[in-house]
Amino acid sequence: MRGIWKAFGAVQALRGVDLELWPGEVLGLVGDNAAGKSTLMKVLTGVHRPDAGEIVLADRRVAFHSPRDSRALGIEMIYQNLALAPNLDVVANVFLGREVTRRALPHAVEWLDERRMESETRSLLDRLRITIDSVRRPVERLSGGQQQAVAIARAVAFQARVVIMDEPTASLAVKEVGKVLDLVGTLRGKGVSVILISHRLQDIFSVADRVMVLLGGQCVAVRRVAETTMDEVVKHIVGAEAGGLDHLASGR
């Protein structure tokens, strides 16, 4: 993403943001509320169209008019709490909106191919090393971490190249956070790029390769995680570095 600008009425939400993401890289995206994180991700998934700037995916310039477009090119967003239908089982959730069917009568009747969806779900969960004893259980009966794992599995089930996770650990018990972060590592191992939005810096420092800080709609810092500290990142988030203060003084 290069030079992304986006305004909502008089509010300038994004001011020329660049975002670079390599295959198999985990990028932590941090920033205070209203810093522009979710607007930037909505531009990337095609929910919003940018006023200026371009998105280049694998050397090709792309434009998204809806989330369907971005999904077709392998960009998946996992929304916090909205991803799953609690009354449906794991298989139905993984395939929701993309059911596999068998033709009973051509162009008239199609049956859901439950057997195939179930076996594909099992092998998907195996590949991602997610353990869920029954894929036929409604997801509301699973733990928070398992639900998050199903949401992630669902996102990568269809050749995702980029997965965006919005606060995947926010509502989890401590012991489940580690499992979800392990899963992020597994995705990276399979060449999937992950953008991880989180308020929990310890999560980002434990799993991300780089961290990017947004403030007032601008990118104020990009650091390799190995070469920075939480303190430095926090300073950038609140704008306590010199640049950040200038930015505040300029009257946003």
Place this chain on the structure above:
Amino acid sequence: MSGRLAGWASAATWSRVALPAVIVLMGVTFASLNPNFYSATNLRNVARQTAILGITACGQTMVILSGGFDLSVGMVIGLISVAGSLVMSQWGLWPGMVAGLLMGVVVGGLNGVMVATAGLPPFIATLATFSAARGLALILSGGLPITDLPADYRWLGAGHLLTLPLPAVIAAVVFVGCHVLMKKTRFGRYVYAIGGSEEAAVFSGVPVVRYKVTVWSFHGLLVGAAAVILTSRAVSGHATLGEGAELESIAATVIGGTALGRGRGSIFNTFLGVVAMGVLTNGLNLINVSTYYQMVAMGVIIAGAVYVDQWRHRQR
């Protein structure tokens, strides 16, 4: 302890064990109070009388599974009974029946558009339809029954197929068809998904508005079918023919164990709910309990069934 209690009272236990047991218990009780209960004639009567409820309850269940519910069923039946009869007396048997079904689809679709596109709460949208349909039915009929219907028409409500009452056969086909639709097709999967979490359905790329309007229209088709059959049984078009059908269909659905507004339950549950209601109504009639008391009992049963369901949900 409360966890075990909730497990015991789970929805699955209710529909697979408790409700069938209640039905059997009612059967035994009524049979001991009135030996006619188990006569073939009476059982055929139960099937015939319950058929209309079965058809409307199937549609109601699908709408409830999608997160809505329909209070307009009874008055729409009255409207279709009157309007369909008028068409029939003018143009003949088949045009009249087809017009009745089509009117059902249109009114159901209208409810669906109000709910899905305009975003009205189902309660308000269908209450508005209730009032409008009732008014229209009375305007069209002038408050009088329409009696000059073709003689052939009676067969639909009173006829038999292999000694089984025809309405019951139709209801059975509707039950099987709806069950297959809900369990084996993408349509059913999306109805459940929308009822479970509309947001998740939207984010998964399910065309939610289209599927909601479709499920309401399909429900409308079933209401139309119920109206056409009921009119045949009454041998006249009448504006108040379906009175109470909305509450009865909701009652059968919730007694079966389908939850209001959470996408949980099934057509099979509703089948049991319909059987239970049919046996109860018939049994109370046989032991001479007045219809007025039965109405009171139904109110209590509806409130109780919804309360038990919500209590079950809180235990999770």
